[in-house]
Amino acid sequence: MQRFVPAIFGPPKVESRPPLDWTGIIFTALLSAVVVLPLLVVGTWAFTEVWRYPNVVPQQFGLRFWNQTLTRPDVWGALTLSLQLSTVVTLLSAVICLPAAYAFARLDFPGRNILFFSFLAGHAFPKFGLLIAIAAIFLQLNLIGTFWGVVLIQLVGTLLFMIWIPVAAFQSVDRRMEEAARDVGAGPLRVFWSVTLPQAGPTIAAAVLLSFVGTFYETEGAWLIGAPGIRTMPVLMISFINNQMVIQYGAVLSVMLWVPSFIALMFARRVIGGGAFARGFGG
Amino acid sequence: METTGESRRPTGLLLVAIPVLLMAWLIIWPIFSAIGRTIWRPDAEGVPGFTLSSYVFFFSDQYSINNLLVTLWTTGMCALLLLVICLPIALYLRFSSGRMPAYVQALAIFPMFVPSIILAYAFIRVLGPNGMVDILLNAVGLPKIRTPYLTPWGPVIGLVWDNIPLTVLILLSGLGNVANHAIEAARDVGANRLQVFWHIVLPRISNSVLVAISFAVLGIFSSFTLPYLLGPASPEMMGPFMNRTFREVNDPLNAITQAVITFCFCIAFGLFYVRSVARNQGK
Numbered sequence: 001m002q003r004f005v006p007a008i009f010g011p012p013k014v015e016s017r018p019p020l021d022w023t024g025i026i027f028t029a030l031l032s033a034v035v036v037l038p039l040l041v042v043g044t045w046a047f048t049e050v051w052r053y054p055n056v057v058p059q060q061f062g063l064r065f066w067n068q069t070l071t072r073p074d075v076w077g078a079l080t081l082s083l084q085l086s087t088v089v090t091l092l093s094a095v096i097c098l099p100a101a102y103a104f105a106r107l108d109f110p111g112r113n114i115l116f117f118s119f120l121a122g123h124a125f126p127k128f129g130l131l132i133a134i135a136a137i138f139l140q141l142n143l144i145g146t147f148w149g150v151v152l153i154q155l156v157g158t159l160l161f162m163i164w165i166p167v168a169a170f171q172s173v174d175r176r177m178e179e180a181a182r183d184v185g186a187g188p189l190r191v192f193w194s195v196t197l198p199q200a201g202p203t204i205a206a207a208v209l210l211s212f213v214g215t216f217y218e219t220e221g222a223w224l225i226g227a228p229g230i231r232t233m234p235v236l237m238i239s240f241i242n243n244q245m246v247i248q249y250g251a252v253l254s255v256m257l258w259v260p261s262f263i264a265l266m267f268a269r270r271v272i273g274g275g276a277f278a279r280g281f282g283g
Numbered sequence: 284m285e286t287t288g289e290s291r292r293p294t295g296l297l298l299v300a301i302p303v304l305l306m307a308w309l310i311i312w313p314i315f316s317a318i319g320r321t322i323w324r325p326d327a328e329g330v331p332g333f334t335l336s337s338y339v340f341f342f343s344d345q346y347s348i349n350n351l352l353v354t355l356w357t358t359g360m361c362a363l364l365l366l367v368i369c370l371p372i373a374l375y376l377r378f379s380s381g382r383m384p385a386y387v388q389a390l391a392i393f394p395m396f397v398p399s400i401i402l403a404y405a406f407i408r409v410l411g412p413n414g415m416v417d418i419l420l421n422a423v424g425l426p427k428i429r430t431p432y433l434t435p436w437g438p439v440i441g442l443v444w445d446n447i448p449l450t451v452l453i454l455l456s457g458l459g460n461v462a463n464h465a466i467e468a469a470r471d472v473g474a475n476r477l478q479v480f481w482h483i484v485l486p487r488i489s490n491s492v493l494v495a496i497s498f499a500v501l502g503i504f505s506s507f508t509l510p511y512l513l514g515p516a517s518p519e520m521m522g523p524f525m526n527r528t529f530r531e532v533n534d535p536l537n538a539i540t541q542a543v544i545t546f547c548f549c550i551a552f553g554l555f556y557v558r559s560v561a562r563n564q565g566k
Contacts, residue, residue, distance in 0.1 A: 023375050024383030031372075031390035034444070038405035039397065041415045045408060053413040054421040100299040109295030115303050117561050122310045124553035126505030128522040129542035133313035136320070136535050156309045159302055217398035220507045224526060234400045234508075241404055241512055251408075254401045261396050 039258075045251035065248035075253070078236040085147070085222075085232060086215040089154045093211055097162035098204065104163065105170035116167075119160045131224050138225060145229040153221035158211040165210075169203035170196070206267055213264040217257075233257060314546070317539045324536075337540040349518040351544070357438055357510070357520055358503045362496050364443045365450045369495070372447075373454035374484070377461070388451075395448035399441070403512040406441055407432060437513035438520060442503050450495045457491020458484070494559045497552040505545045521545050 044058065045051070049065065051058035069075055103109070104116050122130070134153060135144065143149030173196050181191045219234040226232065231239075233253070240250045321338070325331045341347045372391050376384050394402070409415045411432040420427060431437045461484055469479050507522035514520060519527070521541060529538035 021379065021381065021383045024379065024381075024387055027372060027375060027387045028383065028390065031387065035390050035393050037415070038402075038409045041408050042401070042405045054418055056418055056422050096301040096305070100302045103295040103298035107295035107298070109293055109299075112295065115299055117557070117564075118303070118311075119306060120557045120560055122306065123501070124557045125310075125314065126501055126521075126545045126549045128505035128507045128525060129545040129549075130310065130313065132525045132529055132538050132542040133317040134309055135529060136539050137313050137316060139535060152309065156305060159306060163302060217400070219398075219400055220522075223507070224529070227530065234398065237400045237404070238508075238512065241400075241407065247408075250404045254404050257398065258401060261398060264396065 042251050042254050045248060046255040048248065048251075065246065066252050068246075069249050069252040069256075072249075074231070074236060078231050078233045081230065082216055082233040085150060085154065085230075086212050089151055089158060089215045090208060090212040092151070092155055093158040093162045094208055097159060098166055101163045101166035102170055105167045116163075119163055122156065123160060128220055128224075131221055135224050144225060145227065147230060150222050150226045150230050150232075153225045154215045154218050157218060157221065158215060161214070162207055162211050165207035166200070166204045169200035169207075172203075173199045209264055209267050213260055216260060317543050317546075321536065321540045321543055337536055338544070340537070341540055341544060346518075347524075347541075350521060350524045353435055353518040354504060354521045354545075355548075357435060357442070358500055360439050361442050361446065361503050362499055364439070365446055365499055366492070366496070368443065369447060369450040369454055370492075373451050373458055374480070376451070376455055377458040391451045392448045394444055399445055399508045400512075402441060402445060403509055406437070406444075406513055410437075410440070432513060433515050435515060437515075438506070438510040441509040441513050442506060445509065446499050446502065450499060453495040453498065454488065454491055457488040457494075461487045490559065494556060497556040497559075500552045501549055501556060504549050505542075 046065070047061050047063065048058040049062040050060040104112065131153070134156075138144050138149050138153075143152070177199075178191050178195050181195050182188075186194070217234055218232075219238070222230060222232045222235050223238065226235065237250065237253055237257075240253065322335060323331060323333055326334060369391075372387065376388055376391075397405075407414065410428070410430055412430050413427075414430070417427045417430075431440055465483055465487075466479055469483050474482070505522050505525070506520070507526060510520040511523040511526070514523070521544075525538050525541045525545075528534050528541060
């Protein structure tokens, strides 16, 4: 181990080798055990055919359960439904939120600040209590158990992200470049398309992606409003866990479902990494 | 927010109208409707009037009270554990440099990208009966653990795991406001680490600590998925309790009453959270 230490601690400095960062090593070890180990166990179960207690390593690896899981009609039904829901919700959210974000960032109108901060209201109340209150209203409107009921509930969940992150993106666009483009005769649309959008685009794309992935995994609204007619992927997972079916089904679904989340992680790093993200939560 | 030189025109209002109306219909209105429907409804003769009977029932029903108590206990325990775990991590990340803190930060933020449904599954495979921990303990000849699965500790562990990333990010963002020279000055006059933390760091991040706690409390108090899958059937937390009252007992009135009660318990945290975020954004 000793030999690898300098490599871990970055390029060797001229003066001396830095002292061992024991705090960091302890944190890394503990967090790895708590964060990475459980996910490794799930990953192992997904590729396991036989694993009897108390063996430390599975007796037999294989892909048999991938085949079994992927040929289940309820899995395909839930996957298709979840993808449809996420696509519809994300598109609707983009269509109504992005113009609003542009207006909040660039236009002046009566009540702008109040309306801007009013989107926090959804986060100022305990979420499941709010869902129950909404469900009581949907009950009268016969929206319980319908596709559009779930779309509405998930759409509301995306509003804050899809407005606040793009607002920050539009505000960070260099206004001087827009003015320069206008000075050389570009029209407003042309300026928006060639100057504003390329600068704000990546952050907006990250927001859209986050809302797609967030909707895909949204469990509570789909569970409360969608049942029994609408079975999304997370709802199906709940029934797999509750009914204690073949262990591997849950593991295979977890691994399969985690892939989109991982892609989101890669894309959204720039949004998450910035202090702006934590500030958005009031830090 | 910056304002443009343009005159105050209502174009902006049109652009933000749909998200604002959607939010008013599906967040603001359900809250008022929930309060209204529980305190102003028909009595036995069908004459509408003011009544608090559903609240009286809740607070005189031992089962409901037990559920409320276990919710309060879980929320308090999670908030405490989150502080004890996340404050050292955030302090370490703020005051050290090199590649090690980058690993620690990546690990601490990782749970943000693990959907809670996958977390629940992983929890059962690791800490459940004959799970990975039992396997490892058995391999080194130690007795099995008393599994936290389906006990009040199950939701606590799951919810803490789920909330580590945002708590660390919010605390870290608060620590960004602590100037290095303030700490160096205190060190120069002979303050030790604990004194520096207590007299210099803590007063400057107290607001962030409160924001982190508020955010965690709002999320945990009415959480559903993790308590539903990992917690005991009785007493259950408010989330599963409301879900069962609404869906299985088919009693919307009492479910809404429970929702309003969770609102009341969280109102102080919600207001504080909104105020902090608004103040931060206004900067």
